[in-house]
Amino acid sequence: MGRLQDKIAIITGGASGIGERLAMLFKDEGATVIAADINEDALKKVSEIEGIHGKKLDVTNEDDWANMLKEVKEEFGAIDILINNAGVSTEKQLHETDYAVWEFMLKINGFGTMMGMKHTLPYMKEAGKGAIVNLSSVTALVGMGLNTYTAAKGSVRAITKAAATEYGQFNVRINAVFPGVIQTPMTEGLESSSEQLQRINAMTPLQRLGKPEEVGNAILFLASDEASFITGAELAIDGGYSAL
Numbered sequence: 001m002g003r004l005q006d007k008i009a010i011i012t013g014g015a016s017g018i019g020e021r022l023a024m025l026f027k028d029e030g031a032t033v034i035a036a037d038i039n040e041d042a043l044k045k046v047s048e049i050e051g052i053h054g055k056k057l058d059v060t061n062e063d064d065w066a067n068m069l070k071e072v073k074e075e076f077g078a079i080d081i082l083i084n085n086a087g088v089s090t091e092k093q094l095h096e097t098d099y100a101v102w103e104f105m106l107k108i109n110g111f112g113t114m115m116g117m118k119h120t121l122p123y124m125k126e127a128g129k130g131a132i133v134n135l136s137s138v139t140a141l142v143g144m145g146l147n148t149y150t151a152a153k154g155s156v157r158a159i160t161k162a163a164a165t166e167y168g169q170f171n172v173r174i175n176a177v178f179p180g181v182i183q184t185p186m187t188e189g190l191e192s193s194s195e196q197l198q199r200i201n202a203m204t205p206l207q208r209l210g211k212p213e214e215v216g217n218a219i220l221f222l223a224s225d226e227a228s229f230i231t232g233a234e235l236a237i238d239g240g241y242s243a244l
């Protein structure tokens with residue numbers, strides 16, 4: 001019996017990095033996985049794996065959300081788990097940030113997460129159960145630059161707590177995770193700069209970057225019934241970076 005046996009789980013940004021690894025972990029624990037992503041080529045690849053169903057979704061588009069959730073309910077009968085994982089980052093400094101960058105960051109990371117919850121919660125409320133995990137970032141816990149990204153991830157932190165307090169009465173649990181620097185396509189550039197890498201490792205008690213499965217295992221726990229009394233929680237998965 002898997003830890004997510006017979007659950008129907010939607011993972012946004014499920015075609016790359018943390019989301020892709022999570023899709024594999026969830027499938028191995030008995031879930032039917034819907035990997036929802038804007039990148040159609042990457043989706044095709046991940047959909048070749050048995051137990052993972054790719055669906056095209058732009059998290060900033062409300063019609064996409066409404067249509068995809070309707071399809072999932074019709075095809076699979078339920079929506080038990082939502083992981084709001086899709087995200088983008090930028091290293092532009094504050095004085096280089098124009099409106100378009102600000103909007104892009106807030107729209108995908110912040111608005112996308114909110115829209116995911118807005119459209120999924122009615123299904124979970126009706127079912128009287130559900131688990132949502134939102135991907136924030138360690139940048140929302142401690143100052144680390146990355147200004148617009150941080151602002152967006154701070155909004156994810158705040159809305160997670162607010163939603164948890166509103167939807168607990170319907171047996172819907174909503175938690176957030178705060179990864180440190182994890183080895184994925186998002187951080188490829190960083191890994192090629194040994195100076196930056198050394199600096200981050202020196203500021204991380206565990207002295208290394210994280211792996212997608214290390215974030216995935218924590219999310220798996222929060223999404224599973226093992227976390228049945230946990231909602232509104234904030235879990236840093238950062239090698240101790242935010243503890244310093």
Ligand SMILES: NC(=O)c1ccc[n+]([C@@H]2O[C@H](COP(=O)([O-])OP(=O)(O)OC[C@H]3O[C@@H](n4cnc5c(N)ncnc54)[C@H](O)[C@@H]3O)[C@@H](O)[C@H]2O)c1
Binds near residue numbers: 037038060
């Ligand atoms: N990698 C890290 O160091 C790190 C650290 C903290 C938080 N995070 C967060 O973890 C999450 C996953 O990051 P990752 O490192 O796996 O990144 P990634 O770039 O490997 O994957 C992100 C995925 O999101 C998808 N996506 C982007 N815009 C989308 C949209 N509008 N609609 C639907 N899908 C969209 C991309 O196509 C991609 O598949 C993100 O929310 C990120 O901010 C990552």
